[in-house]
Amino acid sequence: MSSETLIEIKGLNFSYGERSILKGIDMTMLRGKVIAIMGGSGSGKTTLLRLIGGAVRPSSGYVKVAGKVVHELKRDELFQMRRKMSMLFQFGALFTDLSVFDNVAFQMREHTDLSESMIRDLVLMKLQAVGLRGAHDLMPAQLSGGMARRVALARSIALDPLLIMYDEPFTGLDPISLTVIGNLVRRLTDALGMTSIVVTHDVQESLKIVDYVYFIAGGVIVAHGTPAEVRGSVMPFVHQFVHGEEDGPVSFHYPAETYASDLKLEGGFA
Numbered sequence: 001m002s003s004e005t006l007i008e009i010k011g012l013n014f015s016y017g018e019r020s021i022l023k024g025i026d027m028t029m030l031r032g033k034v035i036a037i038m039g040g041s042g043s044g045k046t047t048l049l050r051l052i053g054g055a056v057r058p059s060s061g062y063v064k065v066a067g068k069v070v071h072e073l074k075r076d077e078l079f080q081m082r083r084k085m086s087m088l089f090q091f092g093a094l095f096t097d098l099s100v101f102d103n104v105a106f107q108m109r110e111h112t113d114l115s116e117s118m119i120r121d122l123v124l125m126k127l128q129a130v131g132l133r134g135a136h137d138l139m140p141a142q143l144s145g146g147m148a149r150r151v152a153l154a155r156s157i158a159l160d161p162l163l164i165m166y167d168e169p170f171t172g173l174d175p176i177s178l179t180v181i182g183n184l185v186r187r188l189t190d191a192l193g194m195t196s197i198v199v200t201h202d203v204q205e206s207l208k209i210v211d212y213v214y215f216i217a218g219g220v221i222v223a224h225g226t227p228a229e230v231r232g233s234v235m236p237f238v239h240q241f242v243h244g245e246e247d248g249p250v251s252f253h254y255p256a257e258t259y260a261s262d263l264k265l266e267g268g269f270a
């Protein structure tokens with residue numbers, strides 16, 4: 001089971017209008033694994049998650065999830081597949097007017113016919129898994145940032161997904177909460193036999209918990225490997241990331257006109 005492929009991506013191309021974002025991406029992600037996707041700002045990481053979730057269509061190539069080509073699914077099939085995927089954004093966006101309990105129960109009530117007593121048991125189980133069973137009566141405003149992130153995590157596993165995609169799960173957390181969230185991602189993936197994809201800039205934290213890393217730059221995969229391979233890599237790009245250097249193959253600057261021409265210093269003054 002654990003060496004089964006959950007996601008297969010082949011020759012994936014994607015453009016926003018004329019602007020090519022992903023250029024021939026190939027990836028294989030196995031069940032039960034935690035995979036990190038790293039790359040500079042604007043390199044197309046979030047776009048890749050949206051392609052996996054079927055929110056946008058590739059220009060060519062495909063994403064297969066559990067053996068099915070996502071962009072070929074009919075509307076109701078896509079809907080069903082999305083139920084098996086969870087997408088967790090930076091701030092988790094809890095419903096502010098619902099308690100912790102009701103936030104986690106929300107999708108169970110929406111999408112299943114489970115009785116309230118069954119839902120209660122399941123919600124408490126999910127909250128127990130993130131260490132917050134005791135906080136079930138609190139409102140989101142009463143939670144710390146790290147706790148809110150854990151409730152969002154409990155909510156994202158409410159329907160026992162096959163896949164969770166985390167977009168920048170570590171952003172804005174203090175070092176302790178960051179380790180807590182990282183360890184939870186690992187433990188939940190193992191305990192529930194899910195696959196987790198983590199888009200992150202936090203190299204050090206993610207190398208501690210992931211099985212495999214892909215680096216994206218300029219719309220292509222420029223490096224990939226296990227955390228040990230990544231740490232030992234002498235590739236300038238990987239080195240820049242692992243050692244947090246500001247400039248290198250990944251440029252600090254968004255492509256721009258020369259400064260001089262932007263400031264109209266070229267070609268004389270009118």
Ligand SMILES: Nc1ncnc2c1ncn2[C@@H]1O[C@H](COP(=O)(O)OP(=O)(O)OP(=O)(O)O)[C@@H](O)[C@H]1O
Nearest residue numbers: 016017019021039040041042043044045046047048
């Ligand atoms: N709806 C859109 N229409 C046009 N261009 C878009 C749209 N969404 C994103 N882009 C562009 O596509 C590129 C890739 O964006 P994406 O959000 O996938 O990058 P990212 O790697 O997740 O970046 P970051 O790490 O900064 O979040 C960016 O240059 C962005 O400006």
